[in-house]
Amino acid sequence: MRERDPRAALHLELVRTLGLTHRQAAMLQPAASYRDGALDVVWEAPEGRVLRVPVAGERARAVVAEALALLPDPAERVCPPGLARATWLRKVYDLLR
Numbered sequence: 657m658r659e660r661d662p663r664a665a666l667h668l669e670l671v672r673t674l675g676l677t678h679r680q681a682a683m684l685q686p687a688a689s690y691r692d693g694a695l696d697v698v699w700e701a702p703e704g705r706v707l708r709v710p711v712a713g714e715r716a717r718a719v720v721a722e723a724l725a726l727l728p729d730p731a732e733r734v735c736p737p738g739l740a741r742a743t744w745l746r747k748v749y750d751l752l753r
Contacts, residue, residue, distance in 0.1 A: 669719045686723035688730035
């Protein structure tokens with residue numbers, strides 16, 4: 657899948673490895689969110705709060721490194737530009753079938 661759709665592969669790895677929800681993974685901006693060994697996640701966090709997701713372990717660090725390499729622009733989300741989040745999630749869910 658990584659060759660066919662690297663963003664979708666990354667999305668699924670963020671969910672599997674770091675425990676993000678699918679919505680959090682879709683809206684994550686890796687280059688803006690990663691600092692001090694953790695991801696700051698604002699989607700689906702309590703209002704006015706930020707969830708700090710620790711990036712611990714070799715696999716988690718590899719997933720974040722992949723995210724930063726694929727999406728180096730701090731404004732870029734895992735969900736491709738110009739694609740509605742619901743459309744992106746439907747695509748990811750279809751890939752899981």
